[in-house]
Each structure stands twice: as structure tokens, then as C-alpha cells.
Amino acid sequence: MDTIIAELMKIFPLLNVYLAAGIFMFARLLGFVRVAPVFNRKEMPGMVKLALVLLFTIVLTGAVKPDVSVIEESFVLSITLNFVVGAMIGYMAQLIVLAVDAGADMINMQMGLSSAMVLDPTLGSQVSILSKLFSLLGVLIFIQLGGIYWLLQAFMRSVEIFPLGATMLPLSQIVNMDYLIKMSSNILYMGLQIASPVLLATLGQDIILGVISKTAPQVNVFQLSFLFKPVLGAAIMVWIMPMLVNVISDYFLSYAKIF
Numbered sequence: 001m002d003t004i005i006a007e008l009m010k011i012f013p014l015l016n017v018y019l020a021a022g023i024f025m026f027a028r029l030l031g032f033v034r035v036a037p038v039f040n041r042k043e044m045p046g047m048v049k050l051a052l053v054l055l056f057t058i059v060l061t062g063a064v065k066p067d068v069s070v071i072e073e074s075f076v077l078s079i080t081l082n083f084v085v086g087a088m089i090g091y092m093a094q095l096i097v098l099a100v101d102a103g104a105d106m107i108n109m110q111m112g113l114s115s116a117m118v119l120d121p122t123l124g125s126q127v128s129i130l131s132k133l134f135s136l137l138g139v140l141i142f143i144q145l146g147g148i149y150w151l152l153q154a155f156m157r158s159v160e161i162f163p164l165g166a167t168m169l170p171l172s173q174i175v176n177m178d179y180l181i182k183m184s185s186n187i188l189y190m191g192l193q194i195a196s197p198v199l200l201a202t203l204g205q206d207i208i209l210g211v212i213s214k215t216a217p218q219v220n221v222f223q224l225s226f227l228f229k230p231v232l233g234a235a236i237m238v239w240i241m242p243m244l245v246n247v248i249s250d251y252f253l254s255y256a257k258i259f
Helices: 002-012 017-037 047-062 074-108 129-145 147-161 176-214 223-256
Strands: 119-121 125-128
Touching: 017 047, 017 074, 047 147, 047 223, 074 125, 074 129, 074 147, 074 176, 074 223, 119 129, 125 129, 129 147, 129 223, 176 223
Parallel strands: none
Antiparallel strands: 119 125
16 A cells, blocks of 8 residues: 555655645634634534535645645644634634624613523524524625625635644734734624614613603503513614614625735
8 A cells, every 4th residue: 555655656746745735724624614604603514514624625725736745843733723723714704793693682681582582403502582683694694795705715815824834823924913802892892883773772761661660650660661672672673674784784894804
């Protein structure tokens, strides 16, 4: 068997290079798919993700024209670093989508629907109705705006910054820490911006019910709030949904340059 492999190396001198590059590319794509939005959805079976990673590995390895003929350090270290780089790219993209989930959690809590949980068979756990709705909405908008293309473009750029066979991680070139902190802080800011119409409407309702409670103490305001908040919140959401889609789209497009 060793003789056959040695003869193949003589006939195809680039075979060794592409095999090593394929292993590194597979590790980087594995970390990327594990964290990146759309690809990290738990609804997608693990075997489908592995098949997708393998397909991307075959296509992208030939596209990057690798040169990993000389590996000076540990082979395992190179694989680990490639996995970390892929996960870092996916994490930065995931921060953008998490802002929509943060807004959904705020609306869910303010409308008093925290206890309205449903069983998600794909996840095997209880999930909030609004959180699931906004999560799917954010993913659909991300795909519609070309988010998959942005992710793949960012992945190809990472190969230029951090070659497949490298063993030194240029963290300052891969991640701008100031930009990463800004993205992390914008999760709360953007979530509040998404949830602000419902928050303001329910706040106004609480003020009105508080006035009623002071003027007519015999009225059970506590039970009225349970009735009015979900109805008012749902009505506001239906009214602002087109504007909300535009806000989320503009937010995603504003961060397209990081890819």
C-alpha cells in the first residue's frame, strides 16, 4: 500500500498538497458551520451538515490553490487553529443575528408571554412562540439579503489572512477588537430598537391602568393587564411588521462590510 501511495505521489505531485489542504479546509469549515448563522440551525441534521462541509471542502480546496507542502510545526496544531478561525468568523456573523433574538425576548417578556412555551420537535425542548417567530424571520431576511454569499466571501478572505497550513494565529488581522465590542454592545441596542414600539405601547397601557387603579380601587387592574397586554402587543406587532422588516434589513446591510 505504501508503494502504491508513493507511486501516486510521483505521478500526481500535487496530490499530497491537496490532501493536506483538504484536511485543514475541512477543520475550518467544521468550526465555521458549527457557529455561523443559517448553517448552525439545529433543525438541520448533523449528517446533512457533515455532507455540506465535505462538499464545500472539495469545492473550496481547489479554488484557493493551496500551498501547504511544508508544515514546520505540529499537524494537530494546524488543524486546531483552522477550526478556531472558522468558529471566530461564524461567531462574528452570529452576533448580528442575535440582535433579532434579543428584541424578541424583550417583546415576549413585556407582553407577558414568557409562560407561553411550545414544544419544538426539531430541538426537543420548549421554546417561546415569539422568539421562534423572530428567529426564523431574522434568518429568512439574512438569506434574502445574500447573507450566505457574505459568509462564504468572509471565509475565503480568511484563507488569505490565515493560510491553511499556518501555525501562528494573526489575531489582530482576523478580529478587530473594537469592532467586535461594538457588535456585541449593539445586540442590546438593536434588540431594544426592535422591541421599542411594543415596549412603549405596553408602558402607556400600564400608566393608564395605574391611573384607573388610583381612581377606582375596586377595579382589578392586575387581571386586566393580563388580558390587554398580549392583545395590544399583537396588534402593535401586526401594524409595525413591514417597518420592522425594513429595520432588520437595514441593520444587516450596515454590517455587510465586515464580510
